[in-house]
Amino acid sequence: MKLIIAIIQPHRLEAVKEALTDVEVFRLTVMDCQGFGRQRGQTEIYRGHEFTINLLRKVQLQIAVNEEFVEPTIQAILKGGRTGEKGEIGDGKIFVLPLDDCIRIRTGERGNEAI
Numbered sequence: 001m002k003l004i005i006a007i008i009q010p011h012r013l014e015a016v017k018e019a020l021t022d023v024e025v026f027r028l029t030v031m032d033c034q035g036f037g038r039q040r041g042q043t044e045i046y047r048g049h050e051f052t053i054n055l056l057r058k059v060q061l062q063i064a065v066n067e068e069f070v071e072p073t074i075q076a077i078l079k080g081g082r083t084g085e086k087g088e089i090g091d092g093k094i095f096v097l098p099l100d101d102c103i104r105i106r107t108g109e110r111g112n113e114a115i
Contacts (some may be wrong), residue, residue: 001064001065001102002065002097003063003064003099004065004070004074004094004097006061006094008061008077010057010058012082013059016081018080019079023072024069025072030037031060033058033060034057036091055114056090074084102115
């Protein structure tokens, strides 16, 4: 089992959800978050004053999958989350972490069956 965490642009969320549905990944958690990477924020002008906004709005996805779904899930996120043909700085990151256990609260099922 793996926990896949993806940080993506908010406007790419629907495309990522659609791509995940195409590979039969239907369970995910979505959280609004803020952060910056290589682009280091952006500069805006408000009432004649220049402000640097260090934290940009992002969306974090958390998806728990069994081993056979890891690569299809990653490819779906890449397909839906990439801006344009080659992508752009700020498109996001994908992290794949080991998942020791998963427990379904309703039934008490554990492991692969709980996902």
